[in-house]
Amino acid sequence: MSRRELALFGTSADPPTEGHRALLLGLAQRYGQVAAWASDNPFKQHGAPLELRAQLLGTLIDSLGTPQIELAQELSSPKAIETLERATKRWPDLEPVFVVGGDLAGQIPSWYRAKDLLQRCRLTVVPRQGQPMAANALERLGELGAQVELLELPVPATASSAIRDGLESSSIPEALWPVLLKHNLYGLTSKIAR
Incomplete structure (x- = not known):
């Protein structure tokens, strides 16, 4: 019998959207155990502090x-290899599967110790609707030794950046509104007051 799988999903969560909600539920159906955390992606600017994004x-x-x-915020690190090391210590009996959105697949080869990371866990790439993957991203990952699974999930085409930019708020999960308004995040309080 093979080891049970643990999906490891870090996200900027800046803020989480209905897309994050659908992705987490889809991962739970596919892998059974999901550990998620808010991360500081060194390639992105963030609209809220890490502590508030983790709370969201x-x-x-x-x-x-x-x-x-489960929220496993202690896994958060700007270096994915450190996240993997923390996860394998906490769940030694589970097989780690690192999950990224298709928009990040092209960035992975430039990550710190990417080859080491990809040889120590499986990688699942979930394509984002409306966001094409970088050309040859999967081939480059394969060259680094990655075992890549492409996982098509019914995730709505939502973008945290559209919320941060004030372009839309309909993709914010209802449960998040009290926290967003309490901390006046992303200028949403002023939009509601109008």
Whole structure:
């Protein structure tokens, strides 16, 4: 019998969207155990501090009512290899599967110790609707020794950047509104007051 799998999903969660919600639920159906955390992606600018993004992600996870999905904020590190090392210490009996959105697949070869990371865990890439993957991204990952699974999930085409830029707010999960308004994140309080 093969080891049970643990999906490892770090996200900027800046803020979490209905897309994050759908992705987490889809991962729980596919892998059974999901550990998620808010991360500081060194390739991105963030609209809220990490502590608040972790609180938002935790609120979203709690609202799902799915015990096999947990916030594991202690896994958060700007270096994915450190996250993997922390996860394998915490869950030594589970096979780690690193999960990224298709928009990040092209960045992975430039990550710190990417080859080491990819040889120590499986990689699942979930394509994002409306966001093409970088040309040859999967081939480059294969050259680094990655075992890549492409996982098509029914994830709506949402973007945290559209919320941060004030272009839309309909993709914000209902459970997050109290936290967003309490901390006046992303200028949403002023939009509601109009």
